[in-house]
Amino acid sequence: MATDSGVDRLILQQLTERERAAFAERHPRSAAAYSRADHLFGRVPMTWMNKTAAGFPVYLKTARGNRLTDIDGNEFVDFCLGDTGAMAGHSPAPVVAAVTRRLGELGGATTMMPTEDAAVVGAELAARFGLPFWSFALTATDANRWAIRLLRAVTGRPKILVNSYCYHGSVDESLIVVGPDGRGRSREGNVGAPVDVTETSRVAEFNDLAGLERELAHGDVAAVLMEPALTNIGIVLPEPGYLAGVRELTRKYGTYLINDETHTFSAGPGGATRFWGLEPDVLTIGKAIGGGVPVGAYGLSAELADALTARGDLDLVDMGGVGGTLAGNPVSMAAIRATLEEVLTEGAFATMISTATAFADGIQKLLTAHDLPWSVSRLGARVEYRFADPAPRNGTESAAGADAELEDFLHVYLANRGVLLTPFHNMALMCPETTLDDVARHHEIFDAALTELTRA
Ligand code: PMP
Incomplete structure (x- = not known):
């Protein structure tokens, strides 16, 4: 049964459970670090770090350009970029x-x-x-x-x-x-x-x-x-x-x-x-x-x-x-x-914006191919999709198009395959090092997620 956001809620729930279990298996050291942080309020250095699709946060080991590694040895292509704090790439x-x-x-x-x-x-x-x-x-x-x-x-x-x-x-x-x-x-x-x-x-x-x-x-x-x-x-x-x-x-x-x-x-x-x-x-x-x-x-x-x-x-x-x-x-x-x-020079912006354009175009193609009533918006080097089509015209409409369960599923599905989006958003930001191969990698995984989500 297709309901709001155009997805079947039962399939969504089953897939999310499967992905959360896979996430727990891939991140035992992060899970242990979280369980040991008894003297942090909410177990995290800042309470918003509890906004996590999988039940506990990924613990950072290294970050350079648009790549991160965690303490379990997983590597990520990072489209979150510290929610813009690292738009210049990590540690330029x-x-x-x-x-x-x-x-x-x-x-x-x-x-x-x-x-x-x-x-x-x-x-x-x-x-x-x-x-x-x-x-x-x-x-x-x-x-x-x-x-x-x-x-x-x-x-x-x-x-x-x-x-x-x-x-x-x-x-x-x-x-x-x-x-x-x-x-x-x-x-x-x-x-x-x-x-x-x-x-x-x-x-x-x-x-x-x-x-x-x-x-x-x-x-x-x-x-x-x-x-x-x-x-x-x-x-x-x-x-x-x-x-x-x-x-x-x-x-x-x-x-x-x-x-x-x-x-x-x-x-x-x-x-x-x-x-x-x-x-x-x-x-x-x-x-x-x-x-x-x-x-x-x-x-x-x-x-x-x-x-x-x-x-x-x-x-x-x-x-x-x-x-x-x-x-x-x-x-x-x-x-x-x-x-x-x-x-963050003129030249760097030109690259970032053309990479983001490829990102947005690719998302639009996938949404059309999977016949989903979602939309994608881009502002220069920044791209975000929303579970509403046409794209919302104001904040209230956009808030009404939020779907926390669906967002969590996509975040954990991507994270399990080495791609990070920004928590709180479906936002992907390009830094000077982000390549078209990174974009293609995201799209391949996103396509697979949508295929599983929309199976009859
Ligand atoms: N203004 C805007 C538009 C923001 O998005 C944010 C943070 N996301 C802030 C201000 C606050 O930034 P900071 O948390 O670094 O103070």
């Missing part, structure tokens, strides 16, 4: 050299002093993304948090508007969705909200300009914080005219616009902002630009930088709530410089 040689030199030969992991690398990085980010002034954090989450504080300060407005089912890190203001009644409400599972999220936030569906205008018309929104394409509830691409409409409406209502490019950087060397010719007031980013080393950054327009500087009452130096001791540290700066100058 220029980053290893720059960080090793900084830590070893030169010394100084953290000193409270600037290095010359930082100014070079600022200039490179300005050239790529078009925003002239840059400041640093250690995570994209903090870049978003600090951008929000700055924009509340300059506008004197209390609220931040986000898209329903967005993700911008653990930012309190972003944990809001559009409820069935069309009004904003707390996202399910929100942990320890300081106040009801509707006090701090407004929400609109992606691709819905009328809904956005309705919310902005209240006149209390300091900033719209958005990804130019949603990437954390599948990939939801902007419809023609939508992003231009957002810019027009934010200007009309005196609201600043923050583009969070942490994932959409996959669109090209200057992210979606350059790819689509966008003009945000603030751009936030993290993860990939450090080649795997913790970094976050935010860029400000000249107008905004002037407005902030003119505000003598804002304490941007000491206790004002924007900044962190290790932000802008010499190691992070050396890592970003090496990543941008030598790894």
Whole structure:
């Protein structure tokens, strides 16, 4: 019986049980390591590592380029790439050299002093993304948090508007969705909200300009914080005219616009902002630009930088709530410089994007061949399929197309045959080392999984 997602649930369940048993057999050392981790909360260094299709996580041994090995001796082609943190590939040689030199030969992991690398990085980010002034954090989450504080300060407005089912890190203001009644409400599972999220936030569906205008018309929104394409509830691409409409409406209502490019950087060397010719007031980013080393950054327009500087009452130096001791540290700066100058170059993006195009085309062929009502979306070097066709237009539609059981099956089936996708997603990201052979290997296994799933 074909039910939702176009698959028979009984076959799905039987296949998943078989694959989980095979996974347990292939990973005895990982299983033992997990069972021994008595003093980690949830047995893992971060509780989200319990998002695993097979009951326990794979323990890392080595990672280089787009290859990983685990402590059981299994090798993987890695399309997860640390959910974008390793978009430059694992341990790219220029980053290893720059960080090793900084830590070893030169010394100084953290000193409270600037290095010359930082100014070079600022200039490179300005050239790529078009925003002239840059400041640093250690995570994209903090870049978003600090951008929000700055924009509340300059506008004197209390609220931040986000898209329903967005993700911008653990930012309190972003944990809001559009409820069935069309009004904003707390996202399910929100942990320890300081106040009801509707006090701090407004929400609109992606691709819905009328809904956005309705919310902005209240006149209390300091900033719209958005990804130019949603990437954390599948990939939801902007419809023609939508992003231009957002810019027009934010200007009309005196609201600043923050583009969070942490994932959409996959669109090209200057992210979606350059790819689509966008003009945000603030751009936030993290993860990939450090080649795997913790970094976050935010860029400000000249107008905004002037407005902030003119505000003598804002304490941007000491206790004002924007900044962190290790932000802008010499190691992070050396890592970003090496990543941008030598790894995630224009040429590297061209390769990654053509590999991703082959990935997406191959998935589409297989979905058609197996007559499955799923869809595939691509944003530059990043590809994701969704159990819905046509591709969802907004976060709520995309959330409705989720199928955790089916996702788990595909993840464990691929993992058992040496291919990793990103947990929480059906996402495959290409790094400079990802080859067409790697893509073919994924597709062969994916084809086999679909054949088993759809057998009568
Ligand atoms: N913004 C976006 C769009 C993200 O996808 C993420 C993480 N997936 C973040 C911000 C937060 O990044 P971090 O966890 O490094 O703070």
